[in-house]
Amino acid sequence: MVLWSYRTTPRTSTKETPFSLTYRTEAMLPMEVAVNTLRVANKDEESNAQDLRINLDILQEKCERSGMRQAAYKDATERYYDQRVKEKVFRVGEYVLRKNEASCAQPQGKLGPTWEGPYKVTEANRNGAYVLETMEGRQIPRTWNARNLKKYLF
Incomplete structure (x- = not known):
């Protein structure tokens, strides 16, 4: 029925x-x-x-x-x-956290970390794509979409 x-x-x-x-x-x-x-x-x-x-x-x-x-x-x-929808915009030199789900750098799970970082924005491309580097200055491979990033506040 x-x-x-x-x-x-x-x-x-x-x-x-x-x-x-x-x-x-x-x-x-x-x-x-x-x-x-x-x-x-x-x-x-x-x-x-x-x-x-x-x-x-x-x-x-x-x-x-x-x-x-x-x-x-x-x-x-x-x-x-x-x-x-609110578009996220980051400027060069800002620090961000990267979503662990997108990068799969650390093991995921129910109690696993959600965010990893901080990373520094070195280049802002169009359409919300960003190039990141670690705190030591090593560049992270590939660009990252703003959906997978959030501002890091010290």
Whole structure:
């Protein structure tokens, strides 16, 4: 029953039910068949067949509309996220900590360290990529994204 309700509930992104996109028609609830509702009582075999043919004719249009709705929904979600995200910017000479999960330098685990460092920022590239060096002056291989860094406060 849970799967049935999931498959017959319209999605926010497409405004269509997964059932209707898969089987090209709206589902009838099992309760409607068991209890003689108006939808079942007024059922006519010939008009039902004609309605199914009409559904097939408009299927391509229905899929295109749901695809456009889904793209618009993704754009709106992206705009919402981009408005709230705070971009981290580090200047050359600042000290940062590096996320242990990204570097895998130390063994991880439930009680393992989350951050390692400090490291000094030696070069700031575009798109939030930074070149780091250790406190002894040895350069760390590859660039590191700002998502994996945080400011180190003495």
